[in-house]
Amino acid sequence: MQFNESTTDDLVLGELGGRIARHRLNRDWTQKRLGDEAGVSLPTVSRLERGESTSVVNLVRVLRALELLSNLAALVPDVPLSPVQQLKSRRPTKRRASGRGGARGGAHRAPWEWGESR
Numbered sequence: 001m002q003f004n005e006s007t008t009d010d011l012v013l014g015e016l017g018g019r020i021a022r023h024r025l026n027r028d029w030t031q032k033r034l035g036d037e038a039g040v041s042l043p044t045v046s047r048l049e050r051g052e053s054t055s056v057v058n059l060v061r062v063l064r065a066l067e068l069l070s071n072l073a074a075l076v077p078d079v080p081l082s083p084v085q086q087l088k089s090r091r092p093t094k095r096r097a098s099g100r101g102g103a104r105g106g107a108h109r110a111p112w113e114w115g116e117s118r
Helices: 009-026 031-038 042-049 056-065 069-075 083-089
Strands: none
Touching: 009 042, 031 042, 031 056, 042 056, 056 069
16 A cells, blocks of 8 residues: 555554554464563554554554564655755864863963952
């Protein structure tokens, strides 16, 4: 099934749930076994497979248990920074030591005083 911007949320969740169920069945696992392997409850697995709402962390746990987590990267592909963003994110790198050591102005100096009291 192809998804696009006009595909309803219910259709997307239903398709995702069906795919998870097929992967589970291909392993010959019950919903309880998948829940145990993923560290989620049986009702959570059932809701997920029916295409009902659940938390993202539960989806990640189920995908990990089914060894499908690496496919998650295709869901939201990484986008490199644009050249303008790269320039903005650059910070000047320090190339030399000041030689002062320690705090600004050096902690070893006597405190400054008014007038000629030295």
